[in-house]
Amino acid sequence: MYNAESINKILKGELLQQTGSSSIEHILLDSRKLNFPESSLFIPIVSPRRNAHQYMEELYRKGVSNFLVSEDVNLALYPKANIIHVKDTLQALHTLVAAHRHQFHIPVIGITGSNGKTTVKEWLYQLLEKDYNIVRSPKSYNSQIGVPLSVWQMKPENELAIFEAGISQPGEMMNLEKIIHPNIGIFTNVGEAHDEGFLNVRQKVNEKLVLFMKSELLIYCKDYPVLNECVSSFHNTVGKRDKENSLQLLSWSRKMEADLRVISVDRNDNHTRIDALYKSEPHYIRIPFIDEGSIENAIHCWALMLYLGKDPEVIRQRMEGLTNIAMRLELKQGINNCSLINDSYNSDLGSLSIALDFLQQQQQHPTRTLILSDILQSGKSDASLYEEVARLLQKRGINKLIGIGKNITHQKKIFQLLDNVKSQFFNSTEEFIRDFNPQEFQSETILIKGARVFEFERIGKRLEQKAHQTILEINLSAIQHNVKQFQSYLKPDTKMMAMVKAFSYGSGSFEIANLLQFLGVDYLTVAYADEGVDLRRSGITMPIMVMNPEPSTFDAILQCDLEPEIYSMHVLQQFLEEVRLSGKKEFPVHIKLDTGMHRLGFEEKDIASLAEMLTATDLLKVKSIFSHLAGSEDPKLDALTRKQGKLFGEMSHELQKALGYGVIRHIVNSAGIYRHPDLQLDMVRLGIGMYGVNSSRETQGQLRNVSTLKTTVAQVKHLKTGETVGYGATWKAKAPATIATVRIGYADGYPRALSHGKGKMLIHGKLAPVAGIIAMDMLMLDITAIPNVEEGDEVIVFGEALPVEELSKWAGTIPYEILTGISQRVKRVYFQE
Known part of the structure; x- marks a missing residue:
C-alpha cells in the first residue's frame, strides 16, 4: 500500500505539504475520470496544448487529497492535501510504476509489433485464464500513458501479467521497457503503422526490440525479412548477456526452418487447420477463423503455449x-428512443471503468443503465469486489443496474443500498431473456458489459433497434485523433471551434457533440437554430454559434442560450428588438465580416455604423468577430487569402477598438489551420478535417478515416450473354456474367451520377463496378471477376480502403456533398476503440 510519504521516497521529490497518510490505490491522469477521490493520486500531465495543473482546484473540491506537481502551487488553496513536487510529472509517473512493477516476481509477457497486439493479448487471456490469475492491459492501453496505467493494476493475487506496448517515435520504448520489464516477449509483425515517426522500417523494428533487452524469451516470425535480420543482430548484441540470463529465441515460419515450422494451413467452413513441427514432433490446431491476420495471431499464441509446456x-x-475480440465500444440506436453501448465480450474492473467513462460522455438521455454480468478472475473476494463495483457505479451516476450471474446476484444487497440506483438481478442470461419486457427500457443510455461466457450479444439483439442493413460506421477514436492532430498545429493559446452543422457532415448530431464536449473543444457551430436546440435537449452545455439565424428562431435562440451570427444591419436590428423584449442583457453574438467571399457579412463601409449601434446598447456582448476565406486550401489563391487576412485584420481591429473590450477573432478553416498559421489568431474553425478529410496534401496523411459506409449483398444472379440489368435495360452482358444486388440506392445518398460503371464498391477487397442505373433502394454490381460472393456478404461503399474523396471524384463533386447527402434512414453506428 502506498501513501504520499512512500511515493515521495520512490520519486526522490520534495514533499511540499503532508497533512495525512491516506492510502493511495489509484492513479488519476484525467480529471473527467474521477472514481475514487479519497484513494487517488492526481498526476497532472503537461503537454504543448494543455497543462493539467489547472484542474487541481476542481479535484480538491471533489475530495482528492493527493497531488503530484511540477509547478509552484499555492498551498493555501489545498490545506488538507498531500503535495509532492517533481521536475517532470510524466517521468515521475513512469518511475513510480516501474518501482511498482519490480515488487512482483511473476511471469510478465510483453507484446509489441505493428498489428495484432491487442488480439494476441486477449487470446492469450482466453487460452490461459483457467490456469492463472491474469492481469492485462485494458483494451489497447499501450502508449506512454496507457502502459503505466496498465502495469499499475498489478496486485499480489496476480500470477501472470500480459501487457502490450506501442510507440510512435524513437526513444519511447526505453521508457516502456523499464515499466513492463517483460520476462517473455512477443513481436507480432512489421507493418506501416506509425512509420512517419521513423527514418525507415529497420529503425522502427530496432526501437521496438528494446522492449526485450532484459527478457528471457522472444517469440517472433522469421517470415518478415527485416524483423528476422534485426532480431538476429539484436540477439548478437544484447541477447547473450551471460549463460544464466541469455535471451532465448523461439521462431516460427511458414517458409523456412524454425523452432515451430508450419507445414500446412488449410481453410474449410470458416475454420483453419494449422499443422506444424515443434521439436521434431508433429502438432496441429484448429481455429474458428480463416483470415491471414487471425492465423498469424493464433500461431504466436500457439508458440507460447508450447513453450509453457501445455498439453x-x-x-x-x-x-x-x-x-472474436471486440476492439471497440459501439454506440447504436436502441429500442424506444434508447442509445445502446455494446461491450459484451469481457467483464473486469479495468474495462468496466473504461466503458463507464464512455457511458458518462453520453448526455442525450437522463437515465443511465448498466447491464452487468459476474466479474470473473478478479482475485478479490466477492464482497470486496462488488463493493468496489458499487462505489464505481455511484461515482459514475448509474441510475439502473441489471445484474446477471449467480455471484453478483448473491451480492445484490450491496447494490440495493446505493442511493438513486434501481437494481434487478437474474441468475443467468436465459432468465433475463425469459422475463425480458422491451417497454421497461425508455429513453435511456444502456451499457451492456458482460463476460463472453454470458453471451450478452443475445441481449444486445433484443435491445438494438432493427434497421436498414446499410450502415454508416463512425470511429469516435479517429475523430479524437484528428482533433488532437489539428490542435498540435495551433499556438498554445489558440482556441478551437468545431463545426457540427449539417448533422456533423452526415456523421450525427449529439453523438459527435458529446465527444467534442468531452474533449474540451471551446465552441460548437451549427447552421440553423433547430440543430442547436436539439443539442441542448441532448445535454450539450458548451457554447454553440448559429451561423444562419432566422427571425422565426430568435425566441428559441434566446431560450436555449445559443449564440447567433450577426451578418447585416437588418438582422442586428431584429435581434436587438427580440433581446429587449426578453429582458436579457449582454447576450452573446458573433459578428460576421465580408472580406472577399461575398456571401454574408458586414463590408468595410459598414464598420463605423455597426460599431455605433453595438456601443449604443448593453443588450448585446460581442463574443467573436470572424470571416470566411474563399480558397485557403488552394496555393493558386494564396494572394487572395493574404488580401482577405489583411482586410480582416484592419476591419476587426477598428471594430474591436470601438467596442473597448477583448473579442475572439477567427478566420481560418481546416485547410487554413496548417497552410496559413499566421492567420490562426485567437481561434480556428475545424470542419471537415475533423472527419478525416482535408484538401491540404501536407496533413491528409496524418489524419485517420472516420466514416465507413457499408451495406450487404441481397442477391447474386448469374446472367447469360445478352441479358440486361436494371431500369431502361442499359447494361447488357457481353458474355456470361455475375451480378450482385446490394442494399443501397440514391435514397440512401449514393449519387445516381455513379450509374453505368462510374461508381465502384469493394467486395472481398476487390472493386466491383456499378451495373446499369442506380435505383432508389438498390443497385447492381458486376462481380463477374470476383469469385465466391454470397448473399449477406459485406460491401464497402467508402472507408479506409476506398476513400470518400475517390467516390466524390467519380461523381464529379466534393466529399462534403457525399458525406452530408447520406440519408437519415442509413443507420449510424458509433464506436470507440
Missing part, C-alpha cells in the same frame, strides 16, 4: 474455442 490436446481444445 497438446488442451491447446487444441482451447484454440478451437477462441472468439
Whole structure:
C-alpha cells in the first residue's frame, strides 16, 4: 500500500505539504475520470496544448487529497492535501510504476509489433485464464500513458501479467521497457503503422526490440525479412548477456526452418487447420477463423503455449474455442428512443471503468443503465469486489443496474443500498431473456458489459433497434485523433471551434457533440437554430454559434442560450428588438465580416455604423468577430487569402477598438489551420478535417478515416450473354456474367451520377463496378471477376480502403456533398476503440 510519504521516497521529490497518510490505490491522469477521490493520486500531465495543473482546484473540491506537481502551487488553496513536487510529472509517473512493477516476481509477457497486439493479448487471456490469475492491459492501453496505467493494476493475487506496448517515435520504448520489464516477449509483425515517426522500417523494428533487452524469451516470425535480420543482430548484441540470463529465441515460419515450422494451413467452413513441427514432433490446431491476420495471431499464441509446456490436446481444445475480440465500444440506436453501448465480450474492473467513462460522455438521455454480468478472475473476494463495483457505479451516476450471474446476484444487497440506483438481478442470461419486457427500457443510455461466457450479444439483439442493413460506421477514436492532430498545429493559446452543422457532415448530431464536449473543444457551430436546440435537449452545455439565424428562431435562440451570427444591419436590428423584449442583457453574438467571399457579412463601409449601434446598447456582448476565406486550401489563391487576412485584420481591429473590450477573432478553416498559421489568431474553425478529410496534401496523411459506409449483398444472379440489368435495360452482358444486388440506392445518398460503371464498391477487397442505373433502394454490381460472393456478404461503399474523396471524384463533386447527402434512414453506428 502506498501513501504520499512512500511515493515521495520512490520519486526522490520534495514533499511540499503532508497533512495525512491516506492510502493511495489509484492513479488519476484525467480529471473527467474521477472514481475514487479519497484513494487517488492526481498526476497532472503537461503537454504543448494543455497543462493539467489547472484542474487541481476542481479535484480538491471533489475530495482528492493527493497531488503530484511540477509547478509552484499555492498551498493555501489545498490545506488538507498531500503535495509532492517533481521536475517532470510524466517521468515521475513512469518511475513510480516501474518501482511498482519490480515488487512482483511473476511471469510478465510483453507484446509489441505493428498489428495484432491487442488480439494476441486477449487470446492469450482466453487460452490461459483457467490456469492463472491474469492481469492485462485494458483494451489497447499501450502508449506512454496507457502502459503505466496498465502495469499499475498489478496486485499480489496476480500470477501472470500480459501487457502490450506501442510507440510512435524513437526513444519511447526505453521508457516502456523499464515499466513492463517483460520476462517473455512477443513481436507480432512489421507493418506501416506509425512509420512517419521513423527514418525507415529497420529503425522502427530496432526501437521496438528494446522492449526485450532484459527478457528471457522472444517469440517472433522469421517470415518478415527485416524483423528476422534485426532480431538476429539484436540477439548478437544484447541477447547473450551471460549463460544464466541469455535471451532465448523461439521462431516460427511458414517458409523456412524454425523452432515451430508450419507445414500446412488449410481453410474449410470458416475454420483453419494449422499443422506444424515443434521439436521434431508433429502438432496441429484448429481455429474458428480463416483470415491471414487471425492465423498469424493464433500461431504466436500457439508458440507460447508450447513453450509453457501445455498439453497438446488442451491447446487444441482451447484454440478451437477462441472468439472474436471486440476492439471497440459501439454506440447504436436502441429500442424506444434508447442509445445502446455494446461491450459484451469481457467483464473486469479495468474495462468496466473504461466503458463507464464512455457511458458518462453520453448526455442525450437522463437515465443511465448498466447491464452487468459476474466479474470473473478478479482475485478479490466477492464482497470486496462488488463493493468496489458499487462505489464505481455511484461515482459514475448509474441510475439502473441489471445484474446477471449467480455471484453478483448473491451480492445484490450491496447494490440495493446505493442511493438513486434501481437494481434487478437474474441468475443467468436465459432468465433475463425469459422475463425480458422491451417497454421497461425508455429513453435511456444502456451499457451492456458482460463476460463472453454470458453471451450478452443475445441481449444486445433484443435491445438494438432493427434497421436498414446499410450502415454508416463512425470511429469516435479517429475523430479524437484528428482533433488532437489539428490542435498540435495551433499556438498554445489558440482556441478551437468545431463545426457540427449539417448533422456533423452526415456523421450525427449529439453523438459527435458529446465527444467534442468531452474533449474540451471551446465552441460548437451549427447552421440553423433547430440543430442547436436539439443539442441542448441532448445535454450539450458548451457554447454553440448559429451561423444562419432566422427571425422565426430568435425566441428559441434566446431560450436555449445559443449564440447567433450577426451578418447585416437588418438582422442586428431584429435581434436587438427580440433581446429587449426578453429582458436579457449582454447576450452573446458573433459578428460576421465580408472580406472577399461575398456571401454574408458586414463590408468595410459598414464598420463605423455597426460599431455605433453595438456601443449604443448593453443588450448585446460581442463574443467573436470572424470571416470566411474563399480558397485557403488552394496555393493558386494564396494572394487572395493574404488580401482577405489583411482586410480582416484592419476591419476587426477598428471594430474591436470601438467596442473597448477583448473579442475572439477567427478566420481560418481546416485547410487554413496548417497552410496559413499566421492567420490562426485567437481561434480556428475545424470542419471537415475533423472527419478525416482535408484538401491540404501536407496533413491528409496524418489524419485517420472516420466514416465507413457499408451495406450487404441481397442477391447474386448469374446472367447469360445478352441479358440486361436494371431500369431502361442499359447494361447488357457481353458474355456470361455475375451480378450482385446490394442494399443501397440514391435514397440512401449514393449519387445516381455513379450509374453505368462510374461508381465502384469493394467486395472481398476487390472493386466491383456499378451495373446499369442506380435505383432508389438498390443497385447492381458486376462481380463477374470476383469469385465466391454470397448473399449477406459485406460491401464497402467508402472507408479506409476506398476513400470518400475517390467516390466524390467519380461523381464529379466534393466529399462534403457525399458525406452530408447520406440519408437519415442509413443507420449510424458509433464506436470507440
